Amino acid sequence: MTGPVTLTTYDWVPQSPRGHVRDLRVRWLLEEIGRPYRVETTPLMDKTPEHFAQQPFGQVPFVRDGDLVLFESGAILLHLARDTPLLPGGDDGARVLQWVIAGLNSVEVWAMFWVVAKLFRKDDEAAAREAVLLGQRLGQLEAALAGKDWLVADRFTVADLLMADILRIPAAHGFLDGLPGLQAYLARATGRPACGKALADQMAHWAEADRRRAA
Ligand SMILES: N[C@@H](CCC(=O)N[C@@H](CS)C(=O)NCC(=O)O)C(=O)O
Structure with missing residues (x-):
């Protein structure tokens, strides 16, 4: 269409x-x-x-x-x-799907647990626990991106667009401090016009x- x-x-x-x-x-x-x-x-x-x-x-x-x-x-x-071009075919397409689902299911969900505890419920104890788990996920994502500009096939795809948008809230609350790779990745993606x-x-x-x- x-x-x-x-x-x-x-x-x-x-x-x-x-x-x-x-x-x-x-x-x-x-x-x-x-x-x-x-x-x-x-x-x-x-x-x-x-x-x-x-x-x-x-x-x-x-x-x-x-x-x-x-x-x-x-x-x-x-x-x-x-x-x-944001959704290639073949094996790279499958990898993009994988990262889209990982963004939603393995990163955004942890960011939302923290958001709900800290910002909605204002429960600092619960938020501190969620912050540890979210921090772990973000560290793991930083490791997965090591040496790469983008998640799949050296090019910006829909998986990067989604992952970057998901990272914006954690970034705004300091979760990317100490994760220079993720900071650079986020800046690369969100710097697009x-x-x-x-x-x-x-x-x-x-x-x-x-x-x-x-x-
Ligand atoms: N999994 C849904 C989440 C949608 C979602 O949480 N939307 C928010 C706005 S960003 C909303 O409508 N919140 C109000 C509510 O849940 O009643 C998606 O990705 O589209």
């Missing part, structure tokens, strides 16, 4: 998640591949039956691509990256949401 993609995110979010809402990774990929898209919104506060009909957990993002509606950011990225554009667009979206609320 080559027509515009419709990407749905929230109509508004508080300050703290701004820049980290997962529509960012989808925007980033769409910018990388030059695919046109428009952004629609669904209410954060009063979630609608229409929202749950498209995203069974009442979360964002979800996209419409032609007749196809997809939720789960990893699935969305893999779908949109198909037939583009498509990432900067996606981030600026998401922040503009929330600024516009504030203006609408104030009006």
Whole structure:
């Protein structure tokens, strides 16, 4: 499919998640591949039956691509990256899938355990335990990336886009201090113009949401 993609995110979010809402990774990929898209919104506060009909957990993002509606950011990225240089074929394609799943299942999940303990529950003891586990995972990822610019086949793929986005929250809270390889990897990925554009667009979206609320 080559027509515009419709990407749905929230109509508004508080300050703290701004820049980290997962529509960012989808925007980033769409910018990388030059695919046109428009952004629609669904209410954060009063979630609608229409929202749950498209995203069974009442979360964002979800996209419409032609007749196809997809939720789960990893699935969305893999779908949109198909037939583009961001998702090679053959064995390298399998390795990209492996790293996409590792990002979601072996790194992001540990980052989220820490986020929930520290930022949502404000339970410092639990957060300290989660921090140790997250730190281990990040150290292991740094070792896996040793001597490499990118995760697979010496080129930027959808796996790097996702992994870098996942690393942004740990990085913002100091978890990459002492991990120079991961810091350089993250800077390499997020320094791409498509990432900067996606981030600026998401922040503009929330600024516009504030203006609408104030009006
Ligand atoms: N596994 C899902 C997670 C989606 C997710 O956690 N979305 C957040 C925004 S980044 C959300 O909708 N949070 C509100 C909620 O869970 O009610 C994905 O990757 O798409």
